[in-house]
Amino acid sequence: TTGVLEEIGGRQNxxxxxxxxxxxxxxxMAVASHPYSTxxxxxxxWRTLLQSALAKIIDLAKTGTxxxxxxxxLDEVTMMMAIAVFVLHAPxxxxxAPNLQYPCTNHxxxxxxADDIQTRLKCVQTLRTIFGHTDMSVCTGYIHSLxxxxxxxxxxxx
Numbered sequence: 832t833t834g835v836l837e838e839i840g841g842r843q844n845x846x847x848x849x850x851x852x853x854x855x856x857x858x859x860m861a862v863a864s865h866p867y868s869t870x871x872x873x874x875x876x877w878r879t880l881l882q883s884a885l886a887k888i889i890d891l892a893k894t895g896t897x898x899x900x901x902x903x904x905l906d907e908v909t910m911m912m913a914i915a916v917f918v919l920h921a922p923x924x925x926x927x928a929p930n931l932q933y934p935c936t937n938h939x940x941x942x943x944x945a946d947d948i949q950t951r952l953k954c955v956q957t958l959r960t961i962f963g964h965t966d967m968s969v970c971t972g973y974i975h976s977l978x979x980x981x982x983x984x985x986x987x988x989x
Contacts, residue, residue, distance in 0.1 A: 855913075856912055856913065856916055860916050862884070863920040864920040864921070868921070869922070878921075881917070881925045882925050885914070885917050885921075885925065885926070885935075886930075888905070888914065889914075889931070889934045889938075892905045892907075892938065907941065907945060907950050908942075908949075911939065911954060911957055914938060915957045917935075919960065923968050926969060927968060936976040939954060940976070940980060943955075943980050943984055944984075955981065955984070958973065962974055962978075
């Protein structure tokens, strides 16, 4: 799934990109919420696999290049949506790892401060969903890290 996300995430102005992205995010959601993560025989390996997938997505946003060496990093909104799928649907142990949580909150911070109004709007909508997450151990880090910046955005810009 991360390979497909890599293929479509860097593309701009494609007619099929929205439906393809929706399909990839749906697949990520199915993998993140799969019962293997709670089964006693497979839970540890499954959670490790999910952490690896999230780390790969974070890495794609930083270092993506295509065969020709051109920059093809995931766009900000695509990465934000992929991170949100993990935060909302994966077990808490997956997204609470400090080496994954910090880059995720940092990406949301960059989206809040983006020049593009659509990126900021999508970020606010996504953060609203994350802040309302029922597992307080998951949403607390995002609230503490991003709440002040979100309030600053809402109060300082017309």
